Amino acid sequence: MFRTLRLVTCASLLTLCGFATAASAADLKVVASFSIIADLAKNVGGDRVKITSLVGPDGDAHVYEPRPADAASLEKANVVLVNGLQFEGFMSRLIEASGTKAPVVEVSKGIEPLKAEEEEHRHAHGDHGHEGHHHHGEFDPHAWQSIPNAEIYVKNIADAFCAADKAGCPTYTENSKTYLAKLAALQTEVKATIASIPEGKRTVITSHDAFGYFQHEYGLKFIAPEGISTEAEASAADVAKLIDQVREDKASAIFVENITNPRLVEQIARETGLKVGGTLYSDALSGSDGPAPTYIDMFRYNVNTIKNAILGS
Incomplete structure:
Protein backbone atom coordinates (compact mmCIF):
# COMPACT_ATOMS: atom_id res chain seq x y z
CA MET A 1 0.00 0.00 0.00
CA PHE A 2 2.72 2.41 1.04
CA ARG A 3 4.73 1.68 -2.07
CA THR A 4 1.68 2.28 -4.31
CA LEU A 5 1.12 5.66 -2.68
CA ARG A 6 4.71 6.58 -3.25
CA LEU A 7 4.41 5.67 -6.90
CA VAL A 8 1.29 7.78 -7.30
CA THR A 9 2.98 10.78 -5.69
CA CYS A 10 6.00 10.32 -7.90
CA ALA A 11 3.84 10.03 -10.98
CA SER A 12 2.03 13.27 -9.99
CA LEU A 13 5.34 15.01 -9.46
CA LEU A 14 6.56 13.88 -12.84
CA THR A 15 3.38 15.20 -14.43
CA LEU A 16 3.84 18.50 -12.61
CA CYS A 17 7.47 18.60 -13.67
CA GLY A 18 6.40 18.03 -17.23
CA PHE A 19 4.00 20.99 -17.03
CA ALA A 20 6.60 23.23 -15.45
CA THR A 21 9.07 22.47 -18.21
CA ALA A 22 6.46 23.09 -20.89
CA ALA A 23 5.47 26.44 -19.36
CA SER A 24 9.00 27.75 -18.96
CA SER A 108 1.38 51.03 -35.22
CA LYS A 109 0.68 49.18 -38.49
CA GLY A 110 -2.89 49.85 -39.61
CA ILE A 111 -3.50 53.08 -37.71
CA GLU A 112 -4.36 56.21 -39.66
CA PRO A 113 -1.26 58.34 -39.18
CA LEU A 114 -1.58 62.11 -38.79
CA LEU A 183 -9.46 49.91 -23.08
CA ALA A 184 -13.03 50.31 -24.36
CA ALA A 185 -14.16 51.19 -20.81
CA LEU A 186 -11.27 53.67 -20.52
CA GLN A 187 -12.29 55.32 -23.83
CA THR A 188 -15.82 55.91 -22.45
CA GLU A 189 -14.40 57.32 -19.21
CA VAL A 190 -11.94 59.67 -20.99
CA LYS A 191 -14.66 61.03 -23.29
CA ALA A 192 -16.90 61.72 -20.29
CA THR A 193 -14.07 63.54 -18.48
CA ILE A 194 -13.31 65.74 -21.51
CA ALA A 195 -17.05 66.45 -21.94
CA SER A 196 -17.08 67.87 -18.38
CA ILE A 197 -14.58 70.60 -19.43
CA PRO A 198 -16.38 73.67 -20.90
CA GLU A 199 -15.63 73.97 -24.64
CA GLY A 200 -14.10 77.42 -24.34
CA LYS A 201 -11.52 76.10 -21.89
CA ARG A 202 -10.14 73.20 -23.91
CA THR A 203 -6.81 74.73 -24.95
CA VAL A 204 -3.66 73.70 -23.08
CA ILE A 205 0.10 74.02 -23.57
CA THR A 206 2.59 71.17 -23.32
CA SER A 207 6.34 71.20 -23.61
CA HIS A 208 6.61 69.14 -26.81
CA ASP A 209 4.21 68.14 -29.51
CA ALA A 210 3.22 64.65 -28.38
CA PHE A 211 -0.54 65.03 -28.12
CA GLY A 212 -1.68 65.39 -31.75
CA TYR A 213 -3.61 62.13 -31.68
CA PHE A 214 -5.14 63.03 -28.32
CA GLN A 215 -6.31 66.35 -29.79
CA HIS A 216 -7.66 64.61 -32.91
CA GLU A 217 -9.53 61.94 -30.93
CA TYR A 218 -10.83 63.92 -27.94
CA GLY A 219 -11.12 67.56 -29.03
CA LEU A 220 -8.71 69.21 -26.60
CA LYS A 221 -6.39 71.71 -28.29
CA PHE A 222 -2.69 71.38 -27.48
CA ILE A 223 -0.09 73.97 -28.40
CA ALA A 224 3.62 73.40 -27.92
CA PRO A 225 6.74 75.56 -28.10
CA GLU A 226 8.84 72.68 -29.40
CA GLY A 227 8.45 70.51 -32.47
CA ILE A 228 7.32 66.93 -32.57
CA SER A 229 10.75 65.80 -31.40
CA THR A 230 12.19 66.73 -28.01
CA GLU A 231 15.52 67.23 -29.81
CA ALA A 232 14.27 70.56 -31.15
CA GLU A 233 15.03 73.60 -28.99
CA ALA A 234 12.63 76.55 -29.03
CA SER A 235 14.24 79.93 -29.76
CA ALA A 236 13.44 83.21 -27.98
CA ALA A 237 11.33 84.28 -30.98
CA ASP A 238 9.38 80.99 -30.82
CA VAL A 239 8.70 81.57 -27.13
CA ALA A 240 7.58 85.17 -27.76
CA LYS A 241 5.20 83.89 -30.48
CA LEU A 242 3.87 81.25 -28.15
CA ILE A 243 3.21 83.80 -25.41
CA ASP A 244 1.17 85.86 -27.92
CA GLN A 245 -0.69 82.72 -28.95
CA VAL A 246 -1.48 81.83 -25.33
CA ARG A 247 -3.06 85.27 -24.85
CA GLU A 248 -4.95 84.95 -28.14
CA ASP A 249 -6.13 81.37 -27.68
CA LYS A 250 -6.83 81.91 -24.00
CA ALA A 251 -5.04 78.71 -23.00
CA SER A 252 -6.39 77.41 -19.72
CA ALA A 253 -3.39 75.52 -18.38
CA ILE A 254 0.23 74.67 -19.07
CA PHE A 255 1.98 71.35 -18.38
CA VAL A 256 5.45 69.90 -18.20
CA GLU A 257 6.11 66.37 -19.45
CA ASN A 258 8.00 63.64 -17.66
CA ILE A 259 10.59 63.44 -20.46
CA THR A 260 11.38 67.11 -21.07
CA ASN A 261 13.08 70.07 -19.43
CA PRO A 262 10.53 72.08 -17.40
CA ARG A 263 12.39 75.43 -17.64
CA LEU A 264 10.77 76.61 -20.86
CA VAL A 265 7.28 75.84 -19.60
CA GLU A 266 8.02 77.60 -16.32
CA GLN A 267 9.17 80.72 -18.22
CA ILE A 268 5.96 80.77 -20.31
CA ALA A 269 3.89 80.28 -17.15
CA ARG A 270 5.62 83.23 -15.50
CA GLU A 271 5.11 85.54 -18.48
CA THR A 272 1.46 84.64 -19.08
CA GLY A 273 0.35 84.19 -15.49
CA LEU A 274 -0.75 80.62 -16.23
CA LYS A 275 -0.29 78.11 -13.47
CA VAL A 276 1.74 74.99 -14.27
CA GLY A 277 -0.96 72.35 -13.98
CA GLY A 278 1.35 69.41 -13.31
CA THR A 279 3.23 66.76 -15.26
CA LEU A 280 1.79 64.85 -18.21
CA TYR A 281 3.11 61.47 -19.33
CA SER A 282 3.56 61.55 -23.09
CA ASP A 283 6.21 59.16 -24.41
CA ALA A 284 7.05 57.15 -21.30
CA LEU A 285 5.33 55.64 -18.29
CA SER A 286 6.34 56.53 -14.75
CA GLY A 287 8.20 54.12 -12.49
CA SER A 288 6.09 51.63 -10.54
CA ASP A 289 5.92 54.08 -7.61
CA GLY A 290 4.71 56.96 -9.82
CA PRO A 291 1.18 57.90 -10.93
CA ALA A 292 1.42 56.35 -14.42
CA PRO A 293 3.03 52.89 -14.21
CA THR A 294 0.73 51.39 -16.89
CA TYR A 295 -0.83 52.66 -20.12
CA ILE A 296 -4.31 52.76 -18.55
CA ASP A 297 -3.00 54.61 -15.47
CA MET A 298 -1.14 57.04 -17.76
CA PHE A 299 -4.22 57.91 -19.80
CA ARG A 300 -6.46 58.29 -16.77
CA TYR A 301 -3.85 60.36 -14.92
CA ASN A 302 -3.24 62.68 -17.91
CA VAL A 303 -6.89 63.39 -18.55
CA ASN A 304 -7.67 63.98 -14.85
CA THR A 305 -4.59 66.21 -14.45
CA ILE A 306 -5.74 68.31 -17.42
CA LYS A 307 -9.30 68.53 -16.11
CA ASN A 308 -8.23 69.47 -12.56
CA ALA A 309 -5.81 72.13 -13.82
CA ILE A 310 -8.46 73.71 -16.06
CA LEU A 311 -11.34 73.54 -13.61
CA GLY A 312 -9.14 74.34 -10.63
CA SER A 313 -10.23 71.35 -8.57
Missing part, protein backbone atom coordinates in the same frame (compact mmCIF):
# COMPACT_ATOMS: atom_id res chain seq x y z
CA ALA A 25 9.96 26.54 -22.43
CA ALA A 26 7.13 28.72 -23.75
CA ASP A 27 8.70 31.87 -22.28
CA LEU A 28 8.66 34.11 -25.32
CA LYS A 29 11.53 36.59 -25.15
CA VAL A 30 10.17 39.94 -26.24
CA VAL A 31 12.07 43.21 -26.62
CA ALA A 32 9.94 46.39 -26.70
CA SER A 33 11.49 49.67 -27.77
CA PHE A 34 9.97 51.69 -24.90
CA SER A 35 7.84 51.42 -21.77
CA ILE A 36 4.37 52.03 -23.25
CA ILE A 37 4.69 49.21 -25.79
CA ALA A 38 6.19 46.98 -23.07
CA ASP A 39 3.08 47.48 -20.92
CA LEU A 40 0.66 46.69 -23.78
CA ALA A 41 2.73 43.58 -24.54
CA LYS A 42 2.62 42.49 -20.89
CA ASN A 43 -1.18 42.61 -20.96
CA VAL A 44 -1.29 40.43 -24.07
CA GLY A 45 1.49 38.03 -23.13
CA GLY A 46 0.81 37.49 -19.43
CA ASP A 47 2.99 34.76 -17.88
CA ARG A 48 4.07 33.30 -21.22
CA VAL A 49 6.33 36.22 -22.14
CA LYS A 50 9.47 37.77 -20.74
CA ILE A 51 9.62 41.43 -21.73
CA THR A 52 12.62 43.74 -21.87
CA SER A 53 11.99 47.44 -22.48
CA LEU A 54 14.96 49.28 -24.01
CA VAL A 55 13.88 52.82 -23.04
CA GLY A 56 12.66 52.57 -19.46
CA PRO A 57 10.16 54.58 -17.38
CA ASP A 58 10.57 58.37 -17.72
CA GLY A 59 13.05 57.74 -20.57
CA ASP A 60 13.04 59.76 -23.79
CA ALA A 61 13.19 57.58 -26.92
CA HIS A 62 13.94 60.67 -29.07
CA VAL A 63 17.45 60.99 -27.64
CA TYR A 64 18.08 57.47 -26.34
CA GLU A 65 21.61 56.11 -26.67
CA PRO A 66 21.61 52.29 -26.83
CA ARG A 67 23.86 50.31 -24.47
CA PRO A 68 25.76 47.07 -25.22
CA ALA A 69 23.19 45.17 -23.09
CA ASP A 70 20.47 46.26 -25.57
CA ALA A 71 22.18 44.50 -28.48
CA ALA A 72 22.50 41.37 -26.32
CA SER A 73 18.75 41.48 -25.49
CA LEU A 74 17.88 41.83 -29.16
CA GLU A 75 20.14 38.96 -30.14
CA LYS A 76 18.26 36.61 -27.77
CA ALA A 77 14.78 37.93 -28.62
CA ASN A 78 12.02 35.89 -30.27
CA VAL A 79 10.00 39.02 -31.11
CA VAL A 80 11.00 42.70 -31.30
CA LEU A 81 8.21 45.29 -30.93
CA VAL A 82 8.70 48.85 -32.15
CA ASN A 83 6.29 51.74 -32.60
CA GLY A 84 7.34 52.53 -36.16
CA LEU A 85 6.48 55.82 -37.92
CA GLN A 86 10.16 56.73 -37.44
CA PHE A 87 9.71 57.20 -33.69
CA GLU A 88 12.74 55.20 -32.63
CA GLY A 89 15.64 56.76 -34.50
CA PHE A 90 18.11 54.52 -32.65
CA MET A 91 16.46 51.18 -33.48
CA SER A 92 17.56 50.36 -37.02
CA ARG A 93 21.28 50.70 -36.20
CA LEU A 94 20.81 48.68 -33.03
CA ILE A 95 18.91 45.88 -34.80
CA GLU A 96 21.66 45.66 -37.41
CA ALA A 97 24.43 45.66 -34.80
CA SER A 98 22.73 42.93 -32.75
CA GLY A 99 22.40 40.53 -35.70
CA THR A 100 18.99 39.48 -34.31
CA LYS A 101 16.98 36.98 -36.34
CA ALA A 102 13.73 37.94 -34.56
CA PRO A 103 10.86 39.48 -36.52
CA VAL A 104 10.68 43.24 -35.96
CA VAL A 105 7.01 44.17 -35.64
CA GLU A 106 5.77 47.76 -36.09
CA VAL A 107 2.84 47.85 -33.68
CA LYS A 115 0.71 64.04 -41.09
CA ALA A 116 3.23 66.12 -39.17
CA GLU A 117 2.43 69.05 -41.50
CA GLU A 118 -1.25 68.94 -40.56
CA GLU A 119 -0.20 69.81 -37.06
CA GLU A 120 1.78 72.87 -38.12
CA HIS A 121 -1.01 75.22 -37.01
CA ARG A 122 -0.53 73.92 -33.50
CA HIS A 123 3.06 75.08 -33.38
CA ALA A 124 3.76 78.51 -32.05
CA HIS A 125 6.79 78.85 -34.26
CA GLY A 126 7.92 79.22 -37.84
CA ASP A 127 10.37 76.93 -39.59
CA HIS A 128 11.33 75.32 -36.29
CA GLY A 129 8.73 72.62 -36.70
CA HIS A 130 10.53 71.30 -39.76
CA GLU A 131 13.35 70.09 -37.56
CA GLY A 132 10.80 67.98 -35.74
CA HIS A 133 9.43 66.75 -39.07
CA HIS A 134 12.91 66.01 -40.30
CA HIS A 135 13.63 63.98 -37.21
CA HIS A 136 10.45 61.91 -37.33
CA GLY A 137 9.63 61.91 -41.02
CA GLU A 138 6.32 62.71 -42.61
CA PHE A 139 4.01 61.50 -39.85
CA ASP A 140 3.49 62.21 -36.17
CA PRO A 141 4.54 58.96 -34.47
CA HIS A 142 2.81 59.46 -31.07
CA ALA A 143 -0.19 57.37 -32.14
CA TRP A 144 -0.68 55.69 -28.73
CA GLN A 145 -2.17 58.98 -27.44
CA SER A 146 -5.51 57.79 -28.85
CA ILE A 147 -7.07 54.74 -27.18
CA PRO A 148 -8.56 53.35 -30.45
CA ASN A 149 -5.00 53.35 -31.84
CA ALA A 150 -3.74 51.52 -28.74
CA GLU A 151 -6.40 48.87 -29.50
CA ILE A 152 -4.79 48.39 -32.93
CA TYR A 153 -1.37 48.12 -31.23
CA VAL A 154 -2.78 45.37 -28.98
CA LYS A 155 -4.17 43.39 -31.94
CA ASN A 156 -0.82 43.65 -33.75
CA ILE A 157 1.02 42.46 -30.64
CA ALA A 158 -1.35 39.48 -30.23
CA ASP A 159 -0.82 38.54 -33.90
CA ALA A 160 2.96 38.76 -33.48
CA PHE A 161 2.89 36.57 -30.36
CA CYS A 162 0.60 34.01 -32.03
CA ALA A 163 2.96 33.81 -35.00
CA ALA A 164 6.00 33.29 -32.75
CA ASP A 165 4.34 30.88 -30.26
CA LYS A 166 1.43 28.96 -31.81
CA ALA A 167 0.83 26.91 -28.66
CA GLY A 168 0.29 30.13 -26.69
CA CYS A 169 -2.10 31.66 -29.22
CA PRO A 170 -5.34 30.85 -27.30
CA THR A 171 -3.82 32.53 -24.21
CA TYR A 172 -2.77 35.63 -26.16
CA THR A 173 -6.18 35.89 -27.83
CA GLU A 174 -7.98 35.57 -24.48
CA ASN A 175 -5.65 38.06 -22.76
CA SER A 176 -6.03 40.60 -25.53
CA LYS A 177 -9.85 40.29 -25.43
CA THR A 178 -9.82 41.01 -21.69
CA TYR A 179 -7.48 43.96 -22.13
CA LEU A 180 -9.38 45.40 -25.12
CA ALA A 181 -12.53 45.44 -22.96
CA LYS A 182 -10.61 47.50 -20.36
Whole structure:
Protein backbone atom coordinates (compact mmCIF):
# COMPACT_ATOMS: atom_id res chain seq x y z
CA MET A 1 0.00 0.00 0.00
CA PHE A 2 2.72 2.41 1.04
CA ARG A 3 4.73 1.68 -2.07
CA THR A 4 1.68 2.28 -4.31
CA LEU A 5 1.12 5.66 -2.68
CA ARG A 6 4.71 6.58 -3.25
CA LEU A 7 4.41 5.67 -6.90
CA VAL A 8 1.29 7.78 -7.30
CA THR A 9 2.98 10.78 -5.69
CA CYS A 10 6.00 10.32 -7.90
CA ALA A 11 3.84 10.03 -10.98
CA SER A 12 2.03 13.27 -9.99
CA LEU A 13 5.34 15.01 -9.46
CA LEU A 14 6.56 13.88 -12.84
CA THR A 15 3.38 15.20 -14.43
CA LEU A 16 3.84 18.50 -12.61
CA CYS A 17 7.47 18.60 -13.67
CA GLY A 18 6.40 18.03 -17.23
CA PHE A 19 4.00 20.99 -17.03
CA ALA A 20 6.60 23.23 -15.45
CA THR A 21 9.07 22.47 -18.21
CA ALA A 22 6.46 23.09 -20.89
CA ALA A 23 5.47 26.44 -19.36
CA SER A 24 9.00 27.75 -18.96
CA ALA A 25 9.96 26.54 -22.43
CA ALA A 26 7.13 28.72 -23.75
CA ASP A 27 8.70 31.87 -22.28
CA LEU A 28 8.66 34.11 -25.32
CA LYS A 29 11.53 36.59 -25.15
CA VAL A 30 10.17 39.94 -26.24
CA VAL A 31 12.07 43.21 -26.62
CA ALA A 32 9.94 46.39 -26.70
CA SER A 33 11.49 49.67 -27.77
CA PHE A 34 9.97 51.69 -24.90
CA SER A 35 7.84 51.42 -21.77
CA ILE A 36 4.37 52.03 -23.25
CA ILE A 37 4.69 49.21 -25.79
CA ALA A 38 6.19 46.98 -23.07
CA ASP A 39 3.08 47.48 -20.92
CA LEU A 40 0.66 46.69 -23.78
CA ALA A 41 2.73 43.58 -24.54
CA LYS A 42 2.62 42.49 -20.89
CA ASN A 43 -1.18 42.61 -20.96
CA VAL A 44 -1.29 40.43 -24.07
CA GLY A 45 1.49 38.03 -23.13
CA GLY A 46 0.81 37.49 -19.43
CA ASP A 47 2.99 34.76 -17.88
CA ARG A 48 4.07 33.30 -21.22
CA VAL A 49 6.33 36.22 -22.14
CA LYS A 50 9.47 37.77 -20.74
CA ILE A 51 9.62 41.43 -21.73
CA THR A 52 12.62 43.74 -21.87
CA SER A 53 11.99 47.44 -22.48
CA LEU A 54 14.96 49.28 -24.01
CA VAL A 55 13.88 52.82 -23.04
CA GLY A 56 12.66 52.57 -19.46
CA PRO A 57 10.16 54.58 -17.38
CA ASP A 58 10.57 58.37 -17.72
CA GLY A 59 13.05 57.74 -20.57
CA ASP A 60 13.04 59.76 -23.79
CA ALA A 61 13.19 57.58 -26.92
CA HIS A 62 13.94 60.67 -29.07
CA VAL A 63 17.45 60.99 -27.64
CA TYR A 64 18.08 57.47 -26.34
CA GLU A 65 21.61 56.11 -26.67
CA PRO A 66 21.61 52.29 -26.83
CA ARG A 67 23.86 50.31 -24.47
CA PRO A 68 25.76 47.07 -25.22
CA ALA A 69 23.19 45.17 -23.09
CA ASP A 70 20.47 46.26 -25.57
CA ALA A 71 22.18 44.50 -28.48
CA ALA A 72 22.50 41.37 -26.32
CA SER A 73 18.75 41.48 -25.49
CA LEU A 74 17.88 41.83 -29.16
CA GLU A 75 20.14 38.96 -30.14
CA LYS A 76 18.26 36.61 -27.77
CA ALA A 77 14.78 37.93 -28.62
CA ASN A 78 12.02 35.89 -30.27
CA VAL A 79 10.00 39.02 -31.11
CA VAL A 80 11.00 42.70 -31.30
CA LEU A 81 8.21 45.29 -30.93
CA VAL A 82 8.70 48.85 -32.15
CA ASN A 83 6.29 51.74 -32.60
CA GLY A 84 7.34 52.53 -36.16
CA LEU A 85 6.48 55.82 -37.92
CA GLN A 86 10.16 56.73 -37.44
CA PHE A 87 9.71 57.20 -33.69
CA GLU A 88 12.74 55.20 -32.63
CA GLY A 89 15.64 56.76 -34.50
CA PHE A 90 18.11 54.52 -32.65
CA MET A 91 16.46 51.18 -33.48
CA SER A 92 17.56 50.36 -37.02
CA ARG A 93 21.28 50.70 -36.20
CA LEU A 94 20.81 48.68 -33.03
CA ILE A 95 18.91 45.88 -34.80
CA GLU A 96 21.66 45.66 -37.41
CA ALA A 97 24.43 45.66 -34.80
CA SER A 98 22.73 42.93 -32.75
CA GLY A 99 22.40 40.53 -35.70
CA THR A 100 18.99 39.48 -34.31
CA LYS A 101 16.98 36.98 -36.34
CA ALA A 102 13.73 37.94 -34.56
CA PRO A 103 10.86 39.48 -36.52
CA VAL A 104 10.68 43.24 -35.96
CA VAL A 105 7.01 44.17 -35.64
CA GLU A 106 5.77 47.76 -36.09
CA VAL A 107 2.84 47.85 -33.68
CA SER A 108 1.38 51.03 -35.22
CA LYS A 109 0.68 49.18 -38.49
CA GLY A 110 -2.89 49.85 -39.61
CA ILE A 111 -3.50 53.08 -37.71
CA GLU A 112 -4.36 56.21 -39.66
CA PRO A 113 -1.26 58.34 -39.18
CA LEU A 114 -1.58 62.11 -38.79
CA LYS A 115 0.71 64.04 -41.09
CA ALA A 116 3.23 66.12 -39.17
CA GLU A 117 2.43 69.05 -41.50
CA GLU A 118 -1.25 68.94 -40.56
CA GLU A 119 -0.20 69.81 -37.06
CA GLU A 120 1.78 72.87 -38.12
CA HIS A 121 -1.01 75.22 -37.01
CA ARG A 122 -0.53 73.92 -33.50
CA HIS A 123 3.06 75.08 -33.38
CA ALA A 124 3.76 78.51 -32.05
CA HIS A 125 6.79 78.85 -34.26
CA GLY A 126 7.92 79.22 -37.84
CA ASP A 127 10.37 76.93 -39.59
CA HIS A 128 11.33 75.32 -36.29
CA GLY A 129 8.73 72.62 -36.70
CA HIS A 130 10.53 71.30 -39.76
CA GLU A 131 13.35 70.09 -37.56
CA GLY A 132 10.80 67.98 -35.74
CA HIS A 133 9.43 66.75 -39.07
CA HIS A 134 12.91 66.01 -40.30
CA HIS A 135 13.63 63.98 -37.21
CA HIS A 136 10.45 61.91 -37.33
CA GLY A 137 9.63 61.91 -41.02
CA GLU A 138 6.32 62.71 -42.61
CA PHE A 139 4.01 61.50 -39.85
CA ASP A 140 3.49 62.21 -36.17
CA PRO A 141 4.54 58.96 -34.47
CA HIS A 142 2.81 59.46 -31.07
CA ALA A 143 -0.19 57.37 -32.14
CA TRP A 144 -0.68 55.69 -28.73
CA GLN A 145 -2.17 58.98 -27.44
CA SER A 146 -5.51 57.79 -28.85
CA ILE A 147 -7.07 54.74 -27.18
CA PRO A 148 -8.56 53.35 -30.45
CA ASN A 149 -5.00 53.35 -31.84
CA ALA A 150 -3.74 51.52 -28.74
CA GLU A 151 -6.40 48.87 -29.50
CA ILE A 152 -4.79 48.39 -32.93
CA TYR A 153 -1.37 48.12 -31.23
CA VAL A 154 -2.78 45.37 -28.98
CA LYS A 155 -4.17 43.39 -31.94
CA ASN A 156 -0.82 43.65 -33.75
CA ILE A 157 1.02 42.46 -30.64
CA ALA A 158 -1.35 39.48 -30.23
CA ASP A 159 -0.82 38.54 -33.90
CA ALA A 160 2.96 38.76 -33.48
CA PHE A 161 2.89 36.57 -30.36
CA CYS A 162 0.60 34.01 -32.03
CA ALA A 163 2.96 33.81 -35.00
CA ALA A 164 6.00 33.29 -32.75
CA ASP A 165 4.34 30.88 -30.26
CA LYS A 166 1.43 28.96 -31.81
CA ALA A 167 0.83 26.91 -28.66
CA GLY A 168 0.29 30.13 -26.69
CA CYS A 169 -2.10 31.66 -29.22
CA PRO A 170 -5.34 30.85 -27.30
CA THR A 171 -3.82 32.53 -24.21
CA TYR A 172 -2.77 35.63 -26.16
CA THR A 173 -6.18 35.89 -27.83
CA GLU A 174 -7.98 35.57 -24.48
CA ASN A 175 -5.65 38.06 -22.76
CA SER A 176 -6.03 40.60 -25.53
CA LYS A 177 -9.85 40.29 -25.43
CA THR A 178 -9.82 41.01 -21.69
CA TYR A 179 -7.48 43.96 -22.13
CA LEU A 180 -9.38 45.40 -25.12
CA ALA A 181 -12.53 45.44 -22.96
CA LYS A 182 -10.61 47.50 -20.36
CA LEU A 183 -9.46 49.91 -23.08
CA ALA A 184 -13.03 50.31 -24.36
CA ALA A 185 -14.16 51.19 -20.81
CA LEU A 186 -11.27 53.67 -20.52
CA GLN A 187 -12.29 55.32 -23.83
CA THR A 188 -15.82 55.91 -22.45
CA GLU A 189 -14.40 57.32 -19.21
CA VAL A 190 -11.94 59.67 -20.99
CA LYS A 191 -14.66 61.03 -23.29
CA ALA A 192 -16.90 61.72 -20.29
CA THR A 193 -14.07 63.54 -18.48
CA ILE A 194 -13.31 65.74 -21.51
CA ALA A 195 -17.05 66.45 -21.94
CA SER A 196 -17.08 67.87 -18.38
CA ILE A 197 -14.58 70.60 -19.43
CA PRO A 198 -16.38 73.67 -20.90
CA GLU A 199 -15.63 73.97 -24.64
CA GLY A 200 -14.10 77.42 -24.34
CA LYS A 201 -11.52 76.10 -21.89
CA ARG A 202 -10.14 73.20 -23.91
CA THR A 203 -6.81 74.73 -24.95
CA VAL A 204 -3.66 73.70 -23.08
CA ILE A 205 0.10 74.02 -23.57
CA THR A 206 2.59 71.17 -23.32
CA SER A 207 6.34 71.20 -23.61
CA HIS A 208 6.61 69.14 -26.81
CA ASP A 209 4.21 68.14 -29.51
CA ALA A 210 3.22 64.65 -28.38
CA PHE A 211 -0.54 65.03 -28.12
CA GLY A 212 -1.68 65.39 -31.75
CA TYR A 213 -3.61 62.13 -31.68
CA PHE A 214 -5.14 63.03 -28.32
CA GLN A 215 -6.31 66.35 -29.79
CA HIS A 216 -7.66 64.61 -32.91
CA GLU A 217 -9.53 61.94 -30.93
CA TYR A 218 -10.83 63.92 -27.94
CA GLY A 219 -11.12 67.56 -29.03
CA LEU A 220 -8.71 69.21 -26.60
CA LYS A 221 -6.39 71.71 -28.29
CA PHE A 222 -2.69 71.38 -27.48
CA ILE A 223 -0.09 73.97 -28.40
CA ALA A 224 3.62 73.40 -27.92
CA PRO A 225 6.74 75.56 -28.10
CA GLU A 226 8.84 72.68 -29.40
CA GLY A 227 8.45 70.51 -32.47
CA ILE A 228 7.32 66.93 -32.57
CA SER A 229 10.75 65.80 -31.40
CA THR A 230 12.19 66.73 -28.01
CA GLU A 231 15.52 67.23 -29.81
CA ALA A 232 14.27 70.56 -31.15
CA GLU A 233 15.03 73.60 -28.99
CA ALA A 234 12.63 76.55 -29.03
CA SER A 235 14.24 79.93 -29.76
CA ALA A 236 13.44 83.21 -27.98
CA ALA A 237 11.33 84.28 -30.98
CA ASP A 238 9.38 80.99 -30.82
CA VAL A 239 8.70 81.57 -27.13
CA ALA A 240 7.58 85.17 -27.76
CA LYS A 241 5.20 83.89 -30.48
CA LEU A 242 3.87 81.25 -28.15
CA ILE A 243 3.21 83.80 -25.41
CA ASP A 244 1.17 85.86 -27.92
CA GLN A 245 -0.69 82.72 -28.95
CA VAL A 246 -1.48 81.83 -25.33
CA ARG A 247 -3.06 85.27 -24.85
CA GLU A 248 -4.95 84.95 -28.14
CA ASP A 249 -6.13 81.37 -27.68
CA LYS A 250 -6.83 81.91 -24.00
CA ALA A 251 -5.04 78.71 -23.00
CA SER A 252 -6.39 77.41 -19.72
CA ALA A 253 -3.39 75.52 -18.38
CA ILE A 254 0.23 74.67 -19.07
CA PHE A 255 1.98 71.35 -18.38
CA VAL A 256 5.45 69.90 -18.20
CA GLU A 257 6.11 66.37 -19.45
CA ASN A 258 8.00 63.64 -17.66
CA ILE A 259 10.59 63.44 -20.46
CA THR A 260 11.38 67.11 -21.07
CA ASN A 261 13.08 70.07 -19.43
CA PRO A 262 10.53 72.08 -17.40
CA ARG A 263 12.39 75.43 -17.64
CA LEU A 264 10.77 76.61 -20.86
CA VAL A 265 7.28 75.84 -19.60
CA GLU A 266 8.02 77.60 -16.32
CA GLN A 267 9.17 80.72 -18.22
CA ILE A 268 5.96 80.77 -20.31
CA ALA A 269 3.89 80.28 -17.15
CA ARG A 270 5.62 83.23 -15.50
CA GLU A 271 5.11 85.54 -18.48
CA THR A 272 1.46 84.64 -19.08
CA GLY A 273 0.35 84.19 -15.49
CA LEU A 274 -0.75 80.62 -16.23
CA LYS A 275 -0.29 78.11 -13.47
CA VAL A 276 1.74 74.99 -14.27
CA GLY A 277 -0.96 72.35 -13.98
CA GLY A 278 1.35 69.41 -13.31
CA THR A 279 3.23 66.76 -15.26
CA LEU A 280 1.79 64.85 -18.21
CA TYR A 281 3.11 61.47 -19.33
CA SER A 282 3.56 61.55 -23.09
CA ASP A 283 6.21 59.16 -24.41
CA ALA A 284 7.05 57.15 -21.30
CA LEU A 285 5.33 55.64 -18.29
CA SER A 286 6.34 56.53 -14.75
CA GLY A 287 8.20 54.12 -12.49
CA SER A 288 6.09 51.63 -10.54
CA ASP A 289 5.92 54.08 -7.61
CA GLY A 290 4.71 56.96 -9.82
CA PRO A 291 1.18 57.90 -10.93
CA ALA A 292 1.42 56.35 -14.42
CA PRO A 293 3.03 52.89 -14.21
CA THR A 294 0.73 51.39 -16.89
CA TYR A 295 -0.83 52.66 -20.12
CA ILE A 296 -4.31 52.76 -18.55
CA ASP A 297 -3.00 54.61 -15.47
CA MET A 298 -1.14 57.04 -17.76
CA PHE A 299 -4.22 57.91 -19.80
CA ARG A 300 -6.46 58.29 -16.77
CA TYR A 301 -3.85 60.36 -14.92
CA ASN A 302 -3.24 62.68 -17.91
CA VAL A 303 -6.89 63.39 -18.55
CA ASN A 304 -7.67 63.98 -14.85
CA THR A 305 -4.59 66.21 -14.45
CA ILE A 306 -5.74 68.31 -17.42
CA LYS A 307 -9.30 68.53 -16.11
CA ASN A 308 -8.23 69.47 -12.56
CA ALA A 309 -5.81 72.13 -13.82
CA ILE A 310 -8.46 73.71 -16.06
CA LEU A 311 -11.34 73.54 -13.61
CA GLY A 312 -9.14 74.34 -10.63
CA SER A 313 -10.23 71.35 -8.57
